Amino acid sequence: MAGAPAVSLPELRSLLALGRARLIDVRSREEAAAGTIPGALNIPVSELESALQMEPAAFQALYSTQKPKLEDENLIFFCQMGKRGLQATQLAQGLGYTGYGIVLLAGE
Template structure:
């Protein structure tokens, strides 16, 4: 596991960023069906199996497809999450391989977010 160093972000740190940080780029890697049942405010849905292709897109194509500006490789707060944590970790590792040096996984995931009353 030499090349899969997943940095993580806690619920408290993420909650402090949501809605307050201009730099936060929050990616929900769950399926559209899962996201339709609820999501963390401000998150962009890019299913885990699309992450590599999405982040390899040119900025104009990324914006056209996802409706948001593609974060630069050195973006300070690129956070991935899923329902339980595993897919978020996979997506974070993919982002690292593509050069996103500050990518982090919210390991508590949407499950923890809702349990702790994140709104």
Template sequence: MSSNDKETSYSDLKTLLKKGSGIIVDVRTKDEVDRGRIPGSIHIPVEDVESDMSLDSAEFKSKFGVAKPSLDSSELVFHCQMGRRGAVATEKARSLGFNNARNYAGGYKEWSEKEGK
């Protein structure tokens, strides 16, 4: 884990994706997501984080096709393009009780550079 418990690194995110057990939430706009995304991520625009993360488990699964993370999940990561909106989304999730939610501060910008996309 990153030394900052609210952030995760590129290598930590790669590990999480390999395990296949984490929830990566892309909080960018639909237009941004349509231009490229981290494989396996789900799209929840930053302005919808509070309402979508407040859905009950069945509604969340129906809307996003994945199980809603538990409040104590250490594998819930938010990201945007360069880190700012991801940090906002992480704080929103933490305010809802997802106390271990983290922000991938490098965002899609770092991801696409390292992945050669």
């Protein structure tokens, strides 16, 4: 997908093994319930903008995990085909998420 950095599956495996990636599945709750990457946080793309603008305590209460920081590296958005992942990546960048490695999971 043009317009977003991408990470390959081998790169993703390496980042995950090192604990240096945060995965956000931007598919619908139904799609994610059918199966997702272990450890991924599901925030449907339709909710992402409001989620990323929440106060940290509210985010923690709703998603049971710490809110990503603006400078977090390797914040990886993914979906089924890439369109929603790209949309999520662009949305996060527009909200000021500037950490190197806001990436879109490249399909393989």
